[in-house]
Structure formats: structure tokens, C-alpha cells
Amino acid sequence: MHELSLAQSMLAIVEQSAQDGGFRKVAAIRLEIGRLSCVMPEALRFCFESVTRGSLAEGARLEIIEIAGEGCCPRCGATLPLDELYGICPDCGVPLEVTAGTEMRLKELEVA
Amino acid sequence: MCTTCGCNEAPPPHSHDHEPSRARQQVHDATRTVSVGQDLLAVNDAHAARNRHELAHAGILALNLMSGPGAGKTTLLEQTIRLLDGRVAVAVIEGDQQTSRDAERIRATGVPAIQINTGTGCHLDAHGVGRAIEELAPPPLSLLFIENVGNLVCPAAFDLGETRKVVILSITEGEDKPLKYPHMFAAAHLLLIAKMDLLPHVGFDVDQCIAYAKRVNPALEVRCVSAHSGEGMDAWLAWIERHQARCREEARSVGHTHHHDGVFRGANVNRE
Known part of the structure; x- marks a missing residue:
């Protein structure tokens, strides 16, 4: 359940942003989570609710933008969709370099 | 917008x-x-960067040992320390959810060890490891082992500031683990295939395991070892010594090591 650590980390970023940006209430948190990252969105939602209780983000909407996995062949440069953290270029037979899908980013906040 | x-x-x-x-x-x-545009692991990564900086300046090789529970990390570590035979100063950070049994086993080999109990946490994080390094104060040019919590999933995501990540997979676990837990094998620099003495008794295809691991991480180095029979331990020690030499060389070229008498000690590092 590393989602608990991630939720705590998310709250720390939100609290720091509140200090820097002078807001006291968060209405929504928008995350970008790659499909190849080791995050289960449902587990993250569950942890988020318990971690934010009593904080400035209590009751905030957690919006998760999922980012599809993508790999690039280092030999021919072809870009291919990836459902797993590894893949082979069908033309060259070499392992693909993952270029998208591992994101775990706090994109933006809706604040009051 | x-x-x-x-x-x-x-x-x-x-x-x-x-x-x-x-x-x-x-x-x-x-x-x-x-x-905002910040990585969710930004706080951990900032602590990790600080640990890495301090360790690199003191020429300390820090190895983050990761595996599923029961792969034999502690036994391998005990045997490694015995074989190093005092040629290099060794310190150990032990991570477990509960008990200090592993730290006690390591101390019995004669090297200092600190136990971090993560409680409900399923992995070590860079903040906790930074505090443990401060407390251990390993000397410059020494060797630091960080034995992570037994778990093939979560520790992969948390950078501790280590020099290298080592994943240990024992042959009683099945050769397809690299495909089932790809994050761990993608993050690691070295794969140790452990308990090789049991090979005649279990149906484990070593070549297939290596092929799966390389599919996830083509740059992954592999050594096959047994703490019990001693097989492959010289190759593992040679790997450690090669990386230690590199660490020392890098620290020397920066020229900071002789100013420390213990890493972090008196360094006024504010970790809170």
C-alpha cells in the first residue's frame, strides 16, 4: 500500500502550495497517473480520503487523468502503445524504451 | 484554460x-x-537527493537490497559481511515492519546496524534512511547496505539516495517474477539469483529468468549466488569492489572525503 505514502506526499505538496499561493481551501485536485505507474487509482482514492480528513483538502474532488503507456524503439524510432512496462519492437525485435505512462504527477488544484 | x-x-x-x-x-x-506540476514523490526525492549527495562526497557505496519476503536477503548479507572479512568498514540499515531481529543478526557479525520499523509502511523512504545514516555515521569510503522491507512492489518506487539498487530473487520463487513485478526489475542495477544450491531440487529455469529480467531491463546485470554453498559469492564481491572503487574515485576527484570524519556528522543537515 504505497498509495498511503503517495497520498501523504500529495497532501504535503498541497499544503506547501497553499502556503506559497495564499489559499485556504482546496475544491479539487487533478492528478496525472500513467497506466504503467505502480499506482492503483482506487487505492489512491481510498487513502486520499483518510489522509485529508481535517485538512484543507478534506472533501476535495480527486480527479485522475490517466495517461496511456507508450514506448519508442531505439533502433527504428517507431512509437507504439504499451500495456506493460516492457515491450519489443515488432520490426526490430529490440526492447522498447518507455516514453509515457509512468507519470505520478499533481497537475493542478482548484482552490478557494 | x-x-x-x-x-x-x-x-x-x-x-x-x-x-x-x-x-x-x-x-x-x-x-x-x-x-502545480509536481511529481507525487517530490518530497521523498528531495530527501533522496540529499542522501545521495552526502554519500557521494564521502565516497560511500550504498546498496539498496530489495526482494520479496523470504528470498534470503539477511542470510546473504551476513555471509557477504563475513567474506568481506573486515577489508572495508561496513554498516547496515535494516527495514522491517516490526521487530529488530534482522539488525540483531547483523550486529552478531560484528558490524553496526540500525533497525527501522516501518509499522504499517511497506517500504523504506529517503527521510527515514537519511536519519538512520546520521545516527550510524558511517566513515568515509565505507560500504553501507540498506536492507529494504521484504516486498517486490512498493520499494521499487522510493528512491533512498542509494548508489545502486540490487534486487534478490531466490530460485524457490519462480522464474517469471520479473514479468509479474516489472517495476522492481526495471529499477534495479543488479539482479542476484539466490539459493542456487537448491537448483537440483526445484524446477527453476535460470536462463529463462534472466531472459525475462532482461526483457524488462536490458541493462540489468545478473549474478547467481548461494550464501549456503558459497557459489557465485566471489563474483558478487567482485561486483561490490568494482563499484566501491568507482565511488572512491569519484569522491577523490571531488576532493571532499578528508574533511569528514563521519558522514552527516556535524554537517548541519536539516532534515525536517
Whole structure:
């Protein structure tokens, strides 16, 4: 359940942003989570609710933008969709370099 | 997002005469969008960067040992320390959810060890490891082992500031683990295939395991070892010594090591 650590980390970023940006209430948190990252969105939602209780983000909407996995062949440069953290270029037979899908980013906040 | 005032409305129906309707004004007052763009692991990664910087300057090779529970990390570590036979100063950080059994086993080999109990946490993090390093104060040019919590999933995501990540997979676990837990094998620099003495008794295809691991991480180095029979331990020790030499060389070229008498000690590092 590393989602608990991630939720705590998310709250720390939100609290720091509140200090820097002078807001006291968060209405929504928008995350970008790659499909190849080791995050289960449902587990993250569950942890988020318990971690934010009593904080400035209590009751905030957690919006998760999922980012599809993508790999690039280092030999021919072809870009291919990836459902797993590894893949082979069908033309060259070499392992693909993952270029998208591992994101775990706090994109933006809706604040009051 | 509207690029004129930064509000979150789509441009077409949204005029900028700055005499907006009362309703729209209320929407503007109620919420605004703040762009953040930070990795969720940013806090951990900042602590990790600090650990890495301090360790590199002191020429300390720090190895983060990771595996599923029961792969034999502690036994391998005990045997490694015995074989190193005092040629290099060794210190150990032990991570477990509960008990200090592993730290006690390591101390019995004669090297200092600190136990971190993560409680409900399923992995070590860079903040806790930084505090443990401060407490251990390993000498410059020494060797630091960080034995992570037994778990093939979560520790992969948390950078501790180590020099290298080592994943240990024992042959009683099945050769397809690299495909089932790809994050761990993708993050590691070295794979130790352990308990090789049991090979005649279990149906484990070593070549297939290596092929799966390389599919996830083509740059992964592999050594096959047994703490019990001693097989492959010289190759593992040679790997350690090669990386230690590199660490020392890098620290020497920066020229900081002789100013420390213990890493972090008196360094005024504020970790809170």
C-alpha cells in the first residue's frame, strides 16, 4: 500500500502550495497517473480520503487523468502503445524504451 | 484554460470586457486554478537527493537490497559481511515492519546496524534512511547496505539516495517474477539469483529468468549466488569492489572525503 505514502506526499505538496499561493481551501485536485505507474487509482482514492480528513483538502474532488503507456524503439524510432512496462519492437525485435505512462504527477488544484 | 486571466473557462463564450455578468463573477470568486506540476514523490526525492549527495562526497557505496519476503536477503548479507572479512568498514540499515531481529543478526557479525520499523509502511523512504545514516555515521569510503522491507512492489518506487539498487530473487520463487513485478526489475542495477544450491531440487529455469529480467531491463546485470554453498559469492564481491572503487574515485576527484570524519556528522543537515 504505497498509495498511503503517495497520498501523504500529495497532501504535503498541497499544503506547501497553499502556503506559497495564499489559499485556504482546496475544491479539487487533478492528478496525472500513467497506466504503467505502480499506482492503483482506487487505492489512491481510498487513502486520499483518510489522509485529508481535517485538512484543507478534506472533501476535495480527486480527479485522475490517466495517461496511456507508450514506448519508442531505439533502433527504428517507431512509437507504439504499451500495456506493460516492457515491450519489443515488432520490426526490430529490440526492447522498447518507455516514453509515457509512468507519470505520478499533481497537475493542478482548484482552490478557494 | 483562458490565457488572458488564467481562469478555467473555455474561451468562446468568455468575454474580457472586465464587466462580467454577476453570475460569472461569482464563479471567478469561488474558485481559481493553481498549476502545480509536481511529481507525487517530490518530497521523498528531495530527501533522496540529499542522501545521495552526502554519500557521494564521502565516497560511500550504498546498496539498496530489495526482494520479496523470504528470498534470503539477511542470510546473504551476513555471509557477504563475513567474506568481506573486515577489508572495508561496513554498516547496515535494516527495514522491517516490526521487530529488530534482522539488525540483531547483523550486529552478531560484528558490524553496526540500525533497525527501522516501518509499522504499517511497506517500504523504506529517503527521510527515514537519511536519519538512520546520521545516527550510524558511517566513515568515509565505507560500504553501507540498506536492507529494504521484504516486498517486490512498493520499494521499487522510493528512491533512498542509494548508489545502486540490487534486487534478490531466490530460485524457490519462480522464474517469471520479473514479468509479474516489472517495476522492481526495471529499477534495479543488479539482479542476484539466490539459493542456487537448491537448483537440483526445484524446477527453476535460470536462463529463462534472466531472459525475462532482461526483457524488462536490458541493462540489468545478473549474478547467481548461494550464501549456503558459497557459489557465485566471489563474483558478487567482485561486483561490490568494482563499484566501491568507482565511488572512491569519484569522491577523490571531488576532493571532499578528508574533511569528514563521519558522514552527516556535524554537517548541519536539516532534515525536517
